[in-house]
Structures are given as structure tokens and as C-alpha cells.
Amino acid sequence: MFEVKASMAGSVWKITAEEGSKINDGEDVVILESMKMEIPIPAETSGTIKELKVSEGDFVNEGDVIAIIEA
Helix, strand or coil, X not given: CEEEECCCCEEEEEECCCCCXXXXXXXXXXXXXXXXXXXXXXXXXXXXXXXXXXXXXXXXXXXXXXXXXXX
């Protein structure tokens, strides 16, 4: 299992993947909004999204786990 982590602090603006869906390496999982910029957070491996740890509107800090991917 692999963890997708926030690369910076911000609000979860949009979730672009669903639990149980297949995702490819480099595909966006969520988009954060920080200082009026949109920051995509991509998957670092291909697999299935086992669990999303955030909801739209949640605030995350750098290093927080956003999702878990099962290869």
C-alpha cells in the first residue's frame, strides 16, 4: 500500500478520484487550494484507491495522508 501525502498545506478544493477506482501513476487524486493557487496532488504509483482520508473543504498540512493506494 502506498500513501498519497500533501506536498504543502492548503484546503482540499476538489477530489478528482473515488474510492475503489483505478488510478495511474501521475494522475491527480485531489487539488489543493493554497494562497489562491490550485496545486494538484498526483498519485505516485498505479493501483486502486483503497481509502480517501479527506473531504472537499478539509484543511491539510504538509505531509498529511490524503489517500491510500493499493497496488
